Every structure is written in structure tokens, then in C-alpha cells.
Amino acid sequence: MTAWRTIGVAGAVLFVLAGAGDADARDQPAAQVAQAGLDLSGQDLTGRDLAKEDLRGANLAGSKMDGASLAGADLGSADLSGASLAGAKSTGANLSGAGLSGANLSGADLRETYLREIRARGADFTGARLGGADLTRADLRGARFENAILIRAVLDSARLDGARLSGVLMAGARFVKAHLDGADLSGADLAGANLARTDLTSADLREAILTDADLSQTRLERADLTWTRAKGATFAGARLAWVRAYGGDFRDGDFSGADLSEAEFAGADLSGADLGRSILDGNNFRQANLSGI
Numbered sequence: 001m002t003a004w005r006t007i008g009v010a011g012a013v014l015f016v017l018a019g020a021g022d023a024d025a026r027d028q029p030a031a032q033v034a035q036a037g038l039d040l041s042g043q044d045l046t047g048r049d050l051a052k053e054d055l056r057g058a059n060l061a062g063s064k065m066d067g068a069s070l071a072g073a074d075l076g077s078a079d080l081s082g083a084s085l086a087g088a089k090s091t092g093a094n095l096s097g098a099g100l101s102g103a104n105l106s107g108a109d110l111r112e113t114y115l116r117e118i119r120a121r122g123a124d125f126t127g128a129r130l131g132g133a134d135l136t137r138a139d140l141r142g143a144r145f146e147n148a149i150l151i152r153a154v155l156d157s158a159r160l161d162g163a164r165l166s167g168v169l170m171a172g173a174r175f176v177k178a179h180l181d182g183a184d185l186s187g188a189d190l191a192g193a194n195l196a197r198t199d200l201t202s203a204d205l206r207e208a209i210l211t212d213a214d215l216s217q218t219r220l221e222r223a224d225l226t227w228t229r230a231k232g233a234t235f236a237g238a239r240l241a242w243v244r245a246y247g248g249d250f251r252d253g254d255f256s257g258a259d260l261s262e263a264e265f266a267g268a269d270l271s272g273a274d275l276g277r278s279i280l281d282g283n284n285f286r287q288a289n290l291s292g293i
Contacts, residue, residue: 039059046066050065050068051072053070054073055075070093073093076097080095081102083103085104095113107127110130113130117137120143121142123144130149131151132151137156141159160183175193176198177196180198181203185204190208190210193214197217198215198218202222211233212231213230216254217237221241225245225248246266247266248265251270253270256275259278262283266286267288271289
């Protein structure tokens with residue numbers, strides 16, 4: 001039988017596992033398992049109810065928390081590296097500063113969750129719901145987000161170099177000063193998103209939706225915008241040198257002061273676009289619609 005020991009913290013009685021070799025935690029009576037700095041590394045907490053628990057600084061590395069309830073819980077600065085939280089419900093939880101490198105959060109509910117400055121390189125957010133989540137200054141390099149939902153999420157100054165965001169719903173999201181160089185955003189919905197001063201160098205934006213998005217002063221050198229839909233988008237002061245934008249929809253777009261050197265817009269629709277003060281050198285506008293310019 002698994003041994004438990006009790007600890008009193010702030011007047012509460014907490015039950016924690018007594019040894020690393022304990023049996024499956026799911027078989028134990030419902031109990032609080034929270035304590036700052038608690039070591040639950042490698043434990044099986046599948047389906048456990050940890051809603052509103054205090055797990056700040058806890059060691060949960062390699063733990064299994066699939067389907068667990070973490071709504072409103074505080075996991076600030078916790079170590080969740082390599083942990084599995086597939087399908088976990090973490091709405092409104094605080095994971096700011098947590099380590100999530102290599103973690104599996106596929107299908108997790110992370111709406112309105114605080115994920116500021118998390119370290120989540122190579123983490124799997126496939127199919128996760130992150131609407132309204134705060135990922136400011138998060139390190140998400142190489143992370144996977146295919147088919148996830150990040151509507152109105154905040155990713156200002158986040159690192160998403162090489163991240164996989166194909167088909168992601170990100171309408172109204174904020175990426176101000178974020179790093180997305182080499183990221184895969186093909187087919188992503190970024191309608192109305194704020195990508196001002198973002199680094200999208202060599203990013204894949206094929207067939208992405210950028211309708212009414214703000215990409216002012218953004219770096220897009222060598223990015224692929226083939227068949228991108230960007231009607232009414234703002235590219236003022238952006239760097240679009242060597243961009244491939246074949247067949248794209250850029251109607252009524254603002255390219256004022258943008259660097260379009262060597263950009264390829266063959267077959268694109270630029271009708272009504274503002275190209276005032278833009279740098280046009282060595283461009284390909286063959287069969288492009290330039291009416292109203």
C-alpha cells in the first residue's frame with residue numbers, strides 16, 4: 001500500500017507521496033498534492049483534479065497529467081519538461097515562467113491561461129485551445145501548433161523560430177516584435193492579427209489569411225506569400241525583398257515605404273494598393289492587377 005505523509009502549510013493539511021517508487025497516484029483518495037517546490041516528477045496524475053491548487057515551483061518533469069483538471073491552478077515556474085498534459089483542462093491557470101520543453105499539450109484547453117515567459121522549445125500544442133492566452137516573451141522555438149486555436153492570443157516578443165503553425169486559427173492575435181523566422185504558417189488564419197515589427201524572415205505563409213492584418217515594419221525577406229489573402233493588410237515600412245507572392249490577394253493593401261526589391265508578384269492582385277515611397281527594383285509584376293495604383 002502506498003505511503004502518504006501529511007504536511008501543514010498555512011493551516012491546510014496536504015497529502016504528498018512519501019517515495020519516488022510509489023504506486024499510481026490515481027488510486028489514492030482525493031487529496032491536495034500542492035506545495036511550493038513539491039517533487040512529483042515522473043508521477044502518474046492522469047485525470048486528477050488539481051483545480052486551483054498551488055503548485056508553484058513544483059517539479060513535475062516527466063509526469064503524466066493527461067486529462068487532469070488544472071483550471072485556475074498556479075504552476076508558476078514549475079518544471080513540466082517532458083510532461084504529458086494531453087487533453088488537460090487548464091483554463092485560467094498560471095504557468096508563467098514554467099519549463100515545458102518537450103512537453104505534450106496536444107488537445108489541452110489553455111484558454112485565458114497565463115503562459116508568459118514559458119520555456120517550451122519543441123513542445124507539442126497540436127489541436128490545443130489557446131484562445132485569449134498570454135504567451136508574451138514565451139520561448140516556443142520549434143514547437144508544434146498544427147490545428148490549434150490561438151484566437152486573440154498574445155504572443156508579443158515570443159520566440160517562434162521554426163515553429164509549425166500550419167492551419168492554425170489566430171485571428172486577432174498579437175505578435176508584436178515576435179520572432180517567427182522560418183516558421184510554417186501555411187494556411188493559417190491571421191485575419192486582423194497584429195504582426196507589427198515581427199521577424200517573418202523566410203517564413204512559409206502560403207495560402208495564409210492576412211486580411212486587415214498589421215504587418216507594418218515587419219521583416220518578410222524571402223518569405224513565401226504565394227496565394228496569400230491579404231486584402232486591406234498594412235505592410236507600411238515592411239521589408240519584403242525577395243518575397244514570393246505569386247497569385248496573392250493584396251487589394252487595398254498599404255505598402256507605403258516598404259522595401260519590395262526583387263519581390264515576385266506575378267499574377268497577384270494589387271488593385272487599389274498604396275505603393276507610395278516603396279522601393280521597387282527588379283520586381284516581377286507580370287500579369288498582376290495594378291489598377292488604381
